[in-house]
Every structure is written in C-alpha cells, then in structure tokens.
Amino acid sequence: MDTLTGLLDGARAREAFLLRTVLEPPFALRIQDEAPLSLVTMLKGSAQVIRDSRITLNPGDVAVICGPQPYTVADDPATPWQTIIHPGQVCTTVDGTPREHLGVRSWGDPSGGGTELITGTYQLRSEVSRRLLRTLPSMLVQPAAGTDRTLVGLLSAEMGRTAPGQELVLDRLLDLLLISVLRSWLAGTPTWHDPIAGTALRLLHAEPAAPWTVAELARRAGVSRSLLARRFTELVGEPPMAYLTGWRLALAADLLRDPSLTLGAVARQVGYGSAFALSAAFKRERGLSPQDFRRHSPDMHFTAYDPGPSPVVVLA
Structure with a gap:
C-alpha cells in the first residue's frame, strides 16, 4: 500500500x-x-x-x-x-x-x-x-x-x-x-522521499506483516542500524518499531470492522503471530480489546487532530 x-x-x-x-x-x-x-x-x-x-x-x-x-x-x-x-x-x-x-x-x-x-x-x-x-x-x-x-x-x-x-x-x-x-x-514532503527514512516507510507500508527489525530495515536501506533509527526518528517523530506497531494496529482496527474476519485472521494479516498477541498489543495501545472495539466501532468518529x-x- x-x-x-x-x-x-x-x-x-x-x-x-x-x-x-x-x-x-x-x-x-x-x-x-x-x-x-x-x-x-x-x-x-x-x-x-x-x-x-x-x-x-x-x-x-x-x-x-x-x-x-x-x-x-x-x-x-x-x-x-x-x-x-x-x-x-x-x-x-x-x-x-x-x-x-x-x-x-x-x-x-x-x-x-x-x-x-x-x-x-x-x-x-x-x-x-x-x-x-x-x-x-x-x-x-x-x-x-x-x-x-x-x-x-x-x-x-x-x-x-x-x-x-x-x-x-x-x-x-x-x-x-x-x-x-x-x-x-x-x-514536496521530504520525509517520504528521504533515501533512508522514506525507504523504510515505504517498506513498512508495503509489507506490514513482514517480520521487520531495525537491522533488516537498515540493510534494505543500505545504512547502519544507528543511522536508520536516528534518521527515521528525526523525520517521522517516533522510532521505526513504534511506528510499525501503530501502523499495524491501525490496519487491524479497520479490518476488525469486517465481521467475516476472525481475530486470528486479522492478526495474521497485520503481522501478529496469534489472536492473543494482537489482543494484548491492541489493548495496551488503545485501552480496549479488539472485541470491544469491534462492538463499538460503528459509533466511533474522528475527534482528535494534531496539525x-x-x-x-x-x-x-
């Protein structure tokens, strides 16, 4: 994507x-x-x-x-x-x-x-x-x-x-x-065209379920782990693995709106090894379980924005 x-x-x-x-x-x-x-x-x-x-x-x-x-x-x-x-x-x-x-x-x-x-x-x-x-x-x-x-x-x-x-x-x-x-x-946005951070972002967006590590992102970008981590954090505002977690959970939240998908199927699509692992990450990040989110999602609206x-x- x-x-x-x-x-x-x-x-x-x-x-x-x-x-x-x-x-x-x-x-x-x-x-x-x-x-x-x-x-x-x-x-x-x-x-x-x-x-x-x-x-x-x-x-x-x-x-x-x-x-x-x-x-x-x-x-x-x-x-x-x-x-x-x-x-x-x-x-x-x-x-x-x-x-x-x-x-x-x-x-x-x-x-x-x-x-x-x-x-x-x-x-x-x-x-x-x-x-x-x-x-x-x-x-x-x-x-x-x-x-x-x-x-x-x-x-x-x-x-x-x-x-x-x-x-x-x-x-x-x-x-x-x-x-x-x-x-x-x-x-005209430099972050997405940066040869280091931009490369990592495109990889994370294209393959969110891949078993990414900072080392693998750095290898694909052709730089050291420390340079990748520093450059990514400077331009994106958070470390690569924190960004990946947020990206995966955003994808999971959208997939949870499809009642035909089991929690296990959603977990596999976004890179979590089990429904339990996804549930733990989802609740830690959002304060409610995937099941609760699924029940309440039709009433959820976009209410916060940081310009x-x-x-x-x-x-x-």
Whole structure:
C-alpha cells in the first residue's frame, strides 16, 4: 500500500456533503460542522479562510482543511458572522433561524453574489486515514495554477444535476480533487522521499506483516542500524518499531470492522503471530480489546487532530 492509497482508502467519499455557496460581500460563514476533512474550492471572487492563521482563496484555488476545529470563511476578517454551519450541515443565522437553500446543492444570495465556492466534507471512520491525516497541516492550499480546471468544471456542472447515480459521480469527482491536492503535497514532503527514512516507510507500508527489525530495515536501506533509527526518528517523530506497531494496529482496527474476519485472521494479516498477541498489543495501545472495539466501532468518529508544526501549507 503506497502512502496516498493508504491515506485515501478510508477517506473515500460515500454520499459526501457538497454545497455550492453564492455570496455577496460583506459575508462571514462560521463553519463548526465538526467534519474531519473538508475541501473548499473557489469558483468566483475571493475569500479569507480563518482558523489559527489566515489564507486567501482566489478563483481556482483549492483548500484542504483538516480536523474538526471550527473555521470562518469571510470576505474580510473584520466582518461579523452572519451564518453558522452546524453538525449535520444544518445552516442557520447567528440567532438560530434556518437558512433556505437556493436549489439543488446550492445556498446563498438569490440575486447571484460576487463570490462563489464549493464546499465538500468527508466523514472518516478508517483508522488508517485517521493516522495518516495527522501528518497533514491544518490547512493545505493548492493554487489555481496547480489545480485541474477540467475536474473543477465537471464537479461544478454535476452539482446542479439530479440524474441517476448522481451521488456516486459527485463522490468520485470529489475524491479526484482531493487526490490531486494530496499528490502535490506528498511530492514536496521530504520525509517520504528521504533515501533512508522514506525507504523504510515505504517498506513498512508495503509489507506490514513482514517480520521487520531495525537491522533488516537498515540493510534494505543500505545504512547502519544507528543511522536508520536516528534518521527515521528525526523525520517521522517516533522510532521505526513504534511506528510499525501503530501502523499495524491501525490496519487491524479497520479490518476488525469486517465481521467475516476472525481475530486470528486479522492478526495474521497485520503481522501478529496469534489472536492473543494482537489482543494484548491492541489493548495496551488503545485501552480496549479488539472485541470491544469491534462492538463499538460503528459509533466511533474522528475527534482528535494534531496539525503538527506547520498549520498552513501553500503548494507551489
């Protein structure tokens, strides 16, 4: 499994929420829907996206916003909130009055404002995606020059239709837009391209069930054990074997959602010699047994996010 496949496998859109918003300045939307992952694509005009820091989106720009923390989309940081987006995509005025939609997947100024944007949100359940999304900045922006305009045009056109299979088409188009931004980000991320740490990461992701040791990873990377351990820890933030444990248990958590797999089968797929060994590691890491996790997993949501040292990244 390569990095992008792992990141997106659980983030694949399924009946994702999509909304075209048409606004006339001054405007300020407070987004507190608690979505773990959102895409904001500017079609016309410009807007400020404000969280801990601030970015400006112009036509064609795409922002990936990670984590459930609230953010604001406004024409100016000084503009007071007028509309609040709540969990479940309930849209109200600041005093709680429901806002009416303009039509199919569309909301805003009925006269046609000077600003137009598309927002798409994902609800994530995959532990693999949850783990890998922690490596993303809080806000990631792809300028118009790097955005596939044909893809944005298709998404915009499809949003106004009600043809059979429309939800599936929109989900896949949203996925493709997300992939295009994340591929650009990964291409510029040094960790995954480092000849030492990157090699080890690719090996662990490709063969998580293999009997890896630091010595074997170092041999495959062509360096000493001490250099591999030091370089990996510096770039990834934890030692190789600790990363492998977390990766295996994330894979196991996703596999546990399949009721047809026994605990022993899950253990073998992620590199544990027995169901007992997996249970012990799983409970030590997560505080509950695999059986308890399996029983409660349908109700679990992505609730924590660490944006890391770089809260905003603008791709070249």
